[in-house]
Amino acid sequence: MALLEVRDLRVQFETPEGVVQAVNGIDFQVESGETLAIVGESGAGKSQLVMAIMGLLAENGSASGEADFKGRDLMKMPPKELNKIRGCEIAMIFQDPMTSLNPFLTIEKQMTEVVMHHQGLRKQEARAHAVEMLRAVRIPDPEERVKQYPHEYSGGMRQRVMIAMGLLCEPDLLIADEPSTALDVTVQAQITQLVGELRDKSNMSVILITHDMAVVAEVCDRIIVMYAGEMVETGTVDDIFYRPRHPYTQGLLASVPRLDRLSDDELHAIPGNPPNLLDLPSGCRFRDRCSMAREVCFGVPPLQVQENGCMSRCFIDMNNGEFLPAESKGVEENAGEDSK
Amino acid sequence: MSNPVLRVQDLAVNFCSHTGGFLRRKERVLRAVNGISFELHASETLGIVGESGSGKSTLARAILGLIKPSRGRVMWLGENLTELEEEALRQKRKEIQIVFQDPVASLNPRMTAGDIISEPLWTFYPNMAGLQVEERTRGMMKMVGLLPNQINRYPHEFSGGQCQRIGIARALVLNPRLVICDEPVSALDVSIQAQIINLLKDLQKKLGLALIFVAHDLSVVKHISDRVMVMYMGCSMEVSQRDALYRRPLHPYTSALMKSVPIPDPKLAAKARQDRWLTGDMPSPYNPPRGCIFHTRCPYKVKRCEADVPALRRMENGDWVACHRAEDLDLSI
Ligand SMILES: Nc1ncnc2c1ncn2[C@@H]1O[C@H](COP(=O)(O)OP(=O)(O)OP(=O)(O)O)[C@@H](O)[C@H]1O
Ligand SMILES: Nc1ncnc2c1ncn2[C@@H]1O[C@H](COP(=O)(O)OP(=O)(O)OP(=O)(O)O)[C@@H](O)[C@H]1O
Ligand code: SF4
Ligand code: SF4
Ligand SMILES: [Mg+2]
Ligand SMILES: [Mg+2]
Numbered sequence A: 001m002a003l004l005e006v007r008d009l010r011v012q013f014e015t016p017e018g019v020v021q022a023v024n025g026i027d028f029q030v031e032s033g034e035t036l037a038i039v040g041e042s043g044a045g046k047s048q049l050v051m052a053i054m055g056l057l058a059e060n061g062s063a064s065g066e067a068d069f070k071g072r073d074l075m076k077m078p079p080k081e082l083n084k085i086r087g088c089e090i091a092m093i094f095q096d097p098m099t100s101l102n103p104f105l106t107i108e109k110q111m112t113e114v115v116m117h118h119q120g121l122r123k124q125e126a127r128a129h130a131v132e133m134l135r136a137v138r139i140p141d142p143e144e145r146v147k148q149y150p151h152e153y154s155g156g157m158r159q160r161v162m163i164a165m166g167l168l169c170e171p172d173l174l175i176a177d178e179p180s181t182a183l184d185v186t187v188q189a190q191i192t193q194l195v196g197e198l199r200d201k202s203n204m205s206v207i208l209i210t211h212d213m214a215v216v217a218e219v220c221d222r223i224i225v226m227y228a229g230e231m232v233e234t235g236t237v238d239d240i241f242y243r244p245r246h247p248y249t250q251g252l253l254a255s256v257p258r259l260d261r262l263s264d265d266e267l268h269a270i271p272g273n274p275p276n277l278l279d280l281p282s283g284c285r286f287r288d289r290c291s292m293a294r295e296v297c298f299g300v301p302p303l304q305v306q307e308n309g310c311m312s313r314c315f316i317d318m319n320n321g322e323f324l325p326a327e328s329k330g331v332e333e334n335a336g337e338d339s340k
Numbered sequence B: 001m002s003n004p005v006l007r008v009q010d011l012a013v014n015f016c017s018h019t020g021g022f023l024r025r026k027e028r029v030l031r032a033v034n035g036i037s038f039e040l041h042a043s044e045t046l047g048i049v050g051e052s053g054s055g056k057s058t059l060a061r062a063i064l065g066l067i068k069p070s071r072g073r074v075m076w077l078g079e080n081l082t083e084l085e086e087e088a089l090r091q092k093r094k095e096i097q098i099v100f101q102d103p104v105a106s107l108n109p110r111m112t113a114g115d116i117i118s119e120p121l122w123t124f125y126p127n128m129a130g131l132q133v134e135e136r137t138r139g140m141m142k143m144v145g146l147l148p149n150q151i152n153r154y155p156h157e158f159s160g161g162q163c164q165r166i167g168i169a170r171a172l173v174l175n176p177r178l179v180i181c182d183e184p185v186s187a188l189d190v191s192i193q194a195q196i197i198n199l200l201k202d203l204q205k206k207l208g209l210a211l212i213f214v215a216h217d218l219s220v221v222k223h224i225s226d227r228v229m230v231m232y233m234g235c236s237m238e239v240s241q242r243d244a245l246y247r248r249p250l251h252p253y254t255s256a257l258m259k260s261v262p263i264p265d266p267k268l269a270a271k272a273r274q275d276r277w278l279t280g281d282m283p284s285p286y287n288p289p290r291g292c293i294f295h296t297r298c299p300y301k302v303k304r305c306e307a308d309v310p311a312l313r314r315m316e317n318g319d320w321v322a323c324h325r326a327e328d329l330d331l332s333i
Helices: A046-053 A079-085 A107-119 A123-136 A155-167 A185-202 A213-219 A237-242 A247-254 A331-338 B056-064 B086-094 B113-124 B130-143 B160-172 B190-207 B218-224 B242-247 B252-259 B266-275
Strands: A004-015 A018-030 A035-040 A061-069 A090-093 A173-176 A205-209 A222-227 A230-236 A303-305 A311-313 B006-019 B026-040 B045-049 B071-076 B096-099 B178-182 B210-214 B227-232 B235-241
Touching: A004 A046, A018 A046, A018 A061, A018 A222, A018 A230, A035 A046, A035 A213, A046 A061, A046 A205, A090 A155, A107 A123, A107 A155, A123 A155, A155 A173, A155 A185, A185 A205, A185 A213, A205 A213, A213 A237, A213 B266, A222 A237, A222 A247, A230 A237, A230 A247, A237 A247, A237 B266, A247 B190, A303 A331, B006 B056, B026 B056, B026 B071, B026 B235, B045 B056, B045 B218, B056 B096, B056 B178, B056 B210, B086 B096, B086 B113, B096 B160, B113 B130, B113 B160, B130 B160, B160 B178, B160 B190, B190 B210, B190 B218, B210 B218, B227 B242, B227 B252, B235 B242, B235 B252
Parallel strands: A035 A205, A035 A222, A090 A173, A173 A205, B045 B210, B045 B227, B096 B178, B178 B210
Antiparallel strands: A004 A018, A004 A061, A222 A230, A230 A311, A303 A311, B006 B026, B006 B071, B227 B235
């Protein structure tokens, strides 16, 4: 059984200008010990997707759908119970480290509180544990540094403190949202290794939201590609990197800057902007920017599923690259009819 | 060649902290920036790379006068910024802007995106017509890929990458002559990264904008920089022309950083991991190594490196390096 199973998750926000459809019916699973990457354009709904699962949406937001974690639906759980799971069984590393660390408390205080609260350690033990964890995320001089305040850390060091805090309780699921201060290559390699060790030791699962395709290539098992609130493609790392089917995924991979290739001075960008979530176009949401778009794309593209679990939401046939007829139906619609 | 617009000379920033109890009070000094010098011309981009904690953000803040340096000078168009009074320094913001590393935390949560982006206009051009300000603000939003109809939203209603772009729009709204970008694109997906980098290059061509571009990502720096400075524990290890640096780094640390770059290709990733040799930790900044500051991690270390500090010196091709063995090592990629 999957550790986490999300079904038909939707998130919307009320704003004075209208309703923002941030996440639009996402389904996915995370197996024990698996690392799942969620990638996609800025604003695609990656953060809000996990915020909804964790019950942390902003006041103007609302969510629907199911999120079964070890057999319990997180979406229906009373806040108090969810609170207990959060930070212990599920740890979350937020996108912005400075906004989730308390500027007025030392790192020691913030870290020891977590373990004293969740694991009932005594102060001395908690402190030793915190120092060990800081050492594990490569903070130099952890015995001294643990006494400092967040502003005395560099951006990348704060990010690592967040990771250390996330790992303190040895969670079953670690959700790491794209650090706005991406980690530098050396630390990244060390942390990747650390997370890998925990994965092997305690079968921890990881959901990694990131823009860094190199990290994805290195540490992830499966990838979900999101665009404008929808999952447009999913598959194993090899499938997505070597056999991307969806035009958006292909564009995304083409724009990755690479050190091992000659530099052309202009970086490749997918032309145009993502659609306005207040006023979504009918049919394929990527249509305005898709170089393959045809007449049929004014209809709703089907979600195609292959036997190995690869999916693509597009009129281009995953098997042969030909266009499907306009009336094609995806799994969702078919499943809907079956149950009727 | 024209005169440089910015000349940083021997800039240093120390952070002091007190440890030990009341009686055994010790003062400890962290040399976050330790004698950095470089020049920057109009229309030029200097990339700054280095591991986390190497002093990149501190250097950026010291150049802007947001932190008082303990030593050194920041010459902007011939004027020493470190000696200016607060008000005079504030006036320089018209010309010098920064994009902060922590996008969400650096935006005022009680101001709308429109207010945040237009604030510099109101401050420096109080007589500008409201309509004109709004037009300019919407124009900036479009340029960085935000929808102008989001002008009345607050920062928490934007995604991480959208916040980062609000910061960029704010920094560019006054048409500054120098922009210091501290990890400006790290929260952006590659396509929007490319869009922003192409935008900055465009402004550079049109307005002669000078750029300092801090990043941990050597592949992004490669695309935008003319020259690259490599920092380690507050010191400059190498300052080289972009192409020379990526073809043949002069400093063992540069070469190590380059070999550590993960490759976005699952099959090559495993091999790249094996080649990575920058292991070991950065030493404690409170107690930095003697001699060459990199010697505890350098595979090319010789006896001399533990005793003598290598000076940053100029090589035949005009690039700068701080390594005793720069001549006899061939670190070609
Ligand atoms: N409180 C809110 N009110 C209105 N709109 C919101 C709110 N929070 C988020 N949004 C919008 O929802 C969309 C999805 O946001 P989300 O934070 O999930 O994006 P993301 O995929 O994480 O992007 P990034 O990579 O930039 O972090 C964005 O367009 C954002 O502007
Ligand atoms: N206000 C402060 N008080 C004490 N120490 C500080 C302060 N600000 C920075 N430091 C220390 O100075 C050193 C350099 O920090 P800086 O933020 O410049 O690093 P950085 O190169 O920008 O790193 P990153 O890539 O992680 O952002 C770090 O060891 C940091 O802990
Ligand atoms: S459905 Fe059509 S427009 Fe949409 S991604 Fe596929 S080809 Fe492009
Ligand atoms: S001076 Fe010596 S220790 Fe320092 S980088 Fe050069 S070879 Fe290595
Ligand atoms: Mg996000
Ligand atoms: Mg920094």
